[in-house]
Amino acid sequence: MNSNLIVLTDQDGNSVRFELLDIVEYKEDEYAVLYPADGGDDEPVHILRIISENLDVNEAEFEGLDDDELIDTIYQIFRERNDLDD
Numbered sequence: 001m002n003s004n005l006i007v008l009t010d011q012d013g014n015s016v017r018f019e020l021l022d023i024v025e026y027k028e029d030e031y032a033v034l035y036p037a038d039g040g041d042d043e044p045v046h047i048l049r050i051i052s053e054n055l056d057v058n059e060a061e062f063e064g065l066d067d068d069e070l071i072d073t074i075y076q077i078f079r080e081r082n083d084l085d086d
Contacts, residue, residue, distance in 0.1 A: 031074045
């Protein structure tokens with residue numbers, strides 16, 4: 001089993017598998033960069049703020065972002081850290 005796979009449950013109770021690509025720290029917050037595990041090559045990455053973690057039970061809580069500028073900033077940090085070219 002791939003340890004980078006996580007399952008997120010949305011507010012409607014639906015479970016979706018994601019590959020955790022990276023965790024980016026920015027201005028005292030942490031952001032998860034995720035890719036849909038069952039998606040095709042055209043799927044965008046998802047960036048969520050990590051709002052709580054309980055490592056003892058391997059759980060985390062995330063929230064979506066509404067700020068396009070913040071999303072772009074986190075994405076650019078992710079790209080630079082992982083040497084990804086356009």
